[in-house]
Amino acid sequence: MDAGGLTTCLWFDGRAEEAANHYVSIFKDSRLGGVMRTTAAHDGAAGAVLTVEFEINGQKFLGLNGGPRFTFNESVSFMIHCADQDEVDHYWYRLLEGGGEESQCGWLKDKFGVSWQVIPAGMYELVGDPDPEKAERATRAMFSMRKLDIAELRRAHAGT
Numbered sequence: 001m002d003a004g005g006l007t008t009c010l011w012f013d014g015r016a017e018e019a020a021n022h023y024v025s026i027f028k029d030s031r032l033g034g035v036m037r038t039t040a041a042h043d044g045a046a047g048a049v050l051t052v053e054f055e056i057n058g059q060k061f062l063g064l065n066g067g068p069r070f071t072f073n074e075s076v077s078f079m080i081h082c083a084d085q086d087e088v089d090h091y092w093y094r095l096l097e098g099g100g101e102e103s104q105c106g107w108l109k110d111k112f113g114v115s116w117q118v119i120p121a122g123m124y125e126l127v128g129d130p131d132p133e134k135a136e137r138a139t140r141a142m143f144s145m146r147k148l149d150i151a152e153l154r155r156a157h158a159g160t
Helices: 016-026 085-096 123-127 132-143 150-158
Strands: 007-012 030-037 049-056 059-065 077-082 107-109 115-120
Touching: 007 016, 016 030, 016 049, 016 059, 016 085, 077 085, 085 107, 085 115, 085 150, 115 123, 123 132, 123 150, 132 150
Parallel strands: 007 059, 077 115
Antiparallel strands: 030 049, 049 059, 107 115
């Protein structure tokens, strides 16, 4: 790990390397980094993966195989800002692969339990419009969705 900057540490129960490989396969601008293996000083088998470094869109992560003590929950999520509906669809379906779970308003939980928000460009302008009627229509439409559909949000915003 380099000095300086921030790295997000994600605690997994034995699946850090699998998760890192999964995320790197989904995001175009990503890469795997170093892997640290356990030694005889660690509990468990020497040589097992302890940590794996990876980077997604310039954000550094460290996957830690820390055991079952802590699990992910929705109080922390990663937002993916998408340029268009094709990107929304790509991230939505890839992150759900293998046992993920859809939620509401563009939120999902992947097969590792990590929460993601898949957000299309322009959504905040629609639900935050200074015209309260337009904002309310767009917000109601958003609340009715699991995966966000930017065309449908725009139709609701326009009242058509």
